[in-house]
Each structure stands twice: as C-alpha cells, then as structure tokens.
Amino acid sequence: MKELMLGNKALARGLYEAGCGVVSSYPGTPSTEVTEEAARYDEIYCEWAPNEKVALEVAFGASLAGTRSFCGMKHVGLNVAADPLFTCSYTGVNAGMVICVADDAGMHSSQNEQDSRHHAIAAKVPMLEPSDSAEALEFAKKAYELSERFDTPVIIKMCTRIAHSQSVVETGERVMPEPRPYEKNIAKYVMMPGNAIRRHPVIEERTRKLTEYAESCEFNRVEMGGTALGIITSSTSYQYAKEVFGESASILKLGMVNPLPVKLIREFAAKVEKLVVIEELDPIIENHCRQLGLTVSGKDVLPVCGEFFPNMIAEKLGAEVPAHGSIGEPLPGRPPVMCAGCPHRGLFYTLSKNKCTVLGDIGCYTLGAVAPLSAMEMTLCMGASVSAIHGFNKALGGESEKKTVAVIGDSTFMHSGMTGLANIAYNQSNSTVIILDNSITGMTGHQQNPTTGYNIKGDPAGKIDLESLCRAMGFNRVVVVDPYDLAACDRAVKEELAAAEPSVIISRRPCALLKYVKHNPPYHVDSDKCIGCKSCMRLGCPAISIKDGKAVIDATQCVGCGVCAQLCRFDALQA
C-alpha cells in the first residue's frame, strides 16, 4: 500500500521489515522519531538510553548476541558515541548493526552543523545517505545485508529535510534473517593491542572491498541527461539538482557516501563537459574528485555554511530563478521562547535578578539566554555546564563561587552531567549546580529518561532519585525548590551560593506541556490597579503584553502558573 511517511518513520519501518530486534537511542532533533516509531512495533525491543555512547554499546551487545540492532542519534550525538564506534569498526559485528545519524545543516535545532561523513571516513565504516522516505525504508533494510556481508557497522546519514519530510513509500512484510548464534571469539571481540593489531589490516581490506562494491552497487546510480553539465550529488541536494536542472543535466547520485567509488566517478566525469559537485557542508565528494585528478567545481561557487535551497543552487550555477514580490520593510522576528507556564522561567528570573553568572547546557532552557531574561552566558554541549563551572571556579576562585551557577536539565544531567558532578565532588570546587527537573526530555518532544520512572512505551520503569544520587556522590547540600515559588527560589539560590561547600539545587516541576499536568484557570489583569510598571514583562512570558500602557494577559496562552502575580506590587494580576 502506498502511503505518505515521514523520513524517520520510513527508516523505522525499514528496521521492522529487516527483522531488527533491539533498538537503543538517545533523542535528538532531527533523529528522534526513528526510535519513537520503531517503539510502536511490539516485535522490536526499544529503549531510550541515558546517552548515545551507551546506546551504541547496547546495540553492539545485541549484534554480538546475534540480533539485528539499531541506534539513532543526532550529529553531535555521534561525537559522544564515537568511542565505541571507532573500535566496533575493528571488531565488526555478528548480526547486522545499523546506526542512524541525523545532520542538521542550517542548525534548525542544534549547536553546530558538523558534517557526519567525517566520522564514517575516520572510523572506516560504510555510510548510506537516502534522499527521500522510500530510500530511507529501502536503505535501512539493505544496510543490514551490507553490515553482515562486510562484517561492519553501517551508518545511515539523514538530514533535517529528509528526516522531517513526508514522501510516498510502499511498505512490505517483516522478514526475519537467518539466525546468527553468538560464538565466543576472543581474537575478534577483545580489542586489546595484540588482537586489535591483527584487526586493523582486516578493516583496511574491508574498505578496499567496499570501494569495489561502491563501483556498481545499487545505492549509486547515473541518470544521464544533457552532457554539458554533470552533477555528482546525494541526499536532499540530489532533489534540489533535479528540481533545478531536470533532464538538462546528467547526475551521478550517490546513495553510499563512504567509501566513495573511483571508476564510477571517473567514467561519469568523462561523459560530461563540466563537472560540479553539489553537497551540503564540507567538500568531501569534491575533494575525492580532486584526489582523482578531475577538474571539478563545488565549494568555489556553493557555500560551506548552512543548508542548500533550490534557488540558491540555480543562482550559483547560472540557472533561472523565479521572480517574487516583497513587503518592502523589515518585519519583527519571531524567535522561539519559553512557553507560557514553563517551569524554567521562575528559576531564570531568579538568576537574572541575582545577577548570577550562568553556565548553561542543552535543552529548552537554553532559551534562558534570550531577552528579557538573558540569564545564560555559555552553552557548549551536553553536560558541559557542570564540568565548566568547576574549571571556571578553579580559575577565578572564591568571588566566582559566590555568584556562578551551572544549570542543566534532568535528561541532560543523566546524559553526561553526572560525570562532571563527580569531578566537583572529587576535585572539590565550591560550585553550585542547578538541575532543572521538568520530569521529561522537553526540547526533543517529551521523551522519557532515567529520572521519570517510565520507559519509551510509557510503562513504569526504573527511576533514579536525583537527591539520593547527588548525596551519594558526596554533596551534603541538596535542596529542592518549586520554580513557581519565586521567594523559595531566591532563598535557595542565595543560600547555596553563600554556602562554604558545593551544592545542588533541584528546581522541580513538570513541563507545562505534559498531558498529565493540570492547568489553573488563566490570570487576568485588573486594569484599575495596573499602573503599567512593566514588572511582569521582565519574565518574558508570551502570554503577557502591554496594550495602551497596561498589562494584558492572553487567556488562550496563560496556564495560570501565577509567577507574574508574584512580581506585581499592585495586586493587578489576579487568578
């Protein structure tokens, strides 16, 4: 049956049809839905792991045991999982093992736009790159065959536009592969020097064979059209090239982007007058062409930064661009904001008011950096707030310890904040760490994590108690506050910053968007009492605005959290 399917969902369907039995992932836009959709199949065991390194190792364990396995992550997640990746390239697999990494050119929801193809090259593992949902489904199935045939993990690289686009797919049945019982094989699976030294040449030989395979494999295809222009491309860039040039150009479409073919590219180049590589981010295919001694155009005209669009490709390569009208004036932007009733708001207001130096982390709460709160001064990667505050305080000493805090969400803390906290406990800086516990992984769309007590299917699961965990690490000062209570937040922040030992503040209230969270009736403004002092505006709540000099509350957005009322000295904001 033909149906319209999200790229990520199609990939999950491919896992199902290939007989995948174990999935372990960490959520990250734009990869999250692969695992969420896989979890809808009862035949597949699915879980959210605490981080990508754990997820990849779980998938490796399942592959070793003889079950086809999968783990999914966003591009920066593969940095976290790089350690097991580089060495399971050496061990190879038993049953097929597939890793999905979703890049985010254009940084729709990411802190950088690194090109994941570098990881595939460096780890010496094959990488497939689908260009629509149908290919995502098909490539997922074929990735398992490739993985078992060449004894290697296989990476499928998605990007935002493929992951989050729906296109037409035809689904098939689930077919279970031949069983591959686990066999003890110390020389292959114990990567100590004496064994690894024998595996490395095996991996080099595998890459040679994969390159040979790439010359004629079904993932790479030539679509001959006009020969004045020849385009080598992949993924979403292929779709844009077709959109712009149609049959007027010839295209070599690469579905396998590591290793790259040699003969296939040379032969294609020989058939066309001008050769252009259209690839987002880094010039990987282009540099490969140059190494082959080919004259090629690419990043000399197309940008390294950001994602591509059809008009941009048309303009840079001399094709026609459609005309359009214009509004003729700059319009106010609409940046993302913390939702009305977001539990992070009260805490960030407190930090802003106390003029704290805030080292932040990855999640919805990164929006604490946005005006009017502007209460975050650093965001790097998952867990970095907790590690960096230790370094910051060691460098600046006591004065810094009295005003600097690290803020990190519950899921991010589980991901890689715990090790940083262990460092504070062990190497003794008087640091104050605030865990923003909104009882969910928020930004990626409400995934469970080890602190929520529920698993990926929403069934009861193990629950890690944050207070006990912090105490067990050696923190004597662990306090819990409700971020809707501004006085309590203020007291806790002042006391813990002043304390002569490290402390953890847990700011705890579930995300206001969670289905089980009951909202209060909206607040309203008594316009006789409101003097238009704008104190409430300092919260940056999207439900509050000023009309004709007085505060107005949008009843459709307000969830009745009451934080604004605590700031009003005139009792104008009322339940």
Place this chain on the structure above:
Amino acid sequence: MTKNIMIVGVGGQGSLLASKLLGHLLLTEGYDVKVSEVHGMSQRGGSVVTYVRFGEKVYSPVIDKGQADFIVSFEKLEAARYIEYLKVGGRVVVNTQQIDPMPVITGAAVYPENLIEKMEAAGALVDAMDCLTLAEQAGSAKAVNIVLMGRLSRYFDIPVEKWQQAIRECVPLKFVELNLKAFELGRAS
C-alpha cells in the same frame, strides 16, 4: 506541473494537522506528494513553516522564493514574513489574528500596521478572514487550522466530500464533528 502550498504560523498553532490533512487528501487524489516540516527548537512559539508539494513527480521537499501557489497563514505577520515565497499572482489565505512576537511584547519592535494592504501591494491575492471566531463557533479555538483548510478548499477542484472524508480519516473520532463544522464555516464564509 507541481503545485506548492506553504502553511505558516506560530509554533503550537496546529499546522501539523493541516499538512497531514492536505497530504492525505492529495495522495488519495493520485498525486505524488511531499510534505516537509521542521521539528524542535522553532516549535517553542517561534515562526514555523510547512511545505506541501504535489504533482506528477515531486523532487525538492521544500518550496523556495517565488514558487508558492498558496500561502496559508495562521497569523498576519507570518503571512507577510513569507510573502517572498509566493509565486507572482499567487494567493494568500490568512487568519487575521495578531499574535505579538517577543520583540513586540518587550517593546523592542512594533507590530507592523496594514499588513493585508502591504501584501496586496507586493502582488499577492489576499483572502483574509477571522478564523479564530469561526473556530470558536465550531466549538474550539484550536480548530483554526481546519477553518483555514475549509477556506483553501474553495480554490481546489476537489469535491467537498473528498475533503470531508480526509478529515474523518485524519482526526481522532471524538473531534470529527467539530472539525467538519470548522471546515464548513471556513469554506462557506
């Protein structure tokens, strides 16, 4: 010939259901279809855009400037923001609701005036209506998306029964009646 519809609005307004409905309907009508959306950070009250493309064979998942046959907008400022994406002579179907973005709320910027007229001056055919009131009449402020779909349906040569059927197939059972009513109000207004 590929047709292009952009659905734009503010994160959380329900553009995902609108694009789901369109995608489902157009696939049933026998077209190749691509629907593209962005999840994540921008959903938190930011400007959001969904691309719906259909025709014999669709390549690009996104719509670029000067290519949209229709812009369907949940909010005035968002319609204006994407006006450059409209094809010359294209149509804007817009909910006249005003939702102030944070820079306007904080006083750093002013919500522009006369946006409908400015869009018309930019060459757009503008069909503006108060979808929020109609959605509330249908029974829920959240049905703005389906009111807009009702209005959009007037410009398509697809029988109304097909649209209604698509609503039945895309919406949870308990909300079907409400959404059918919202669709009718949008189409008839």
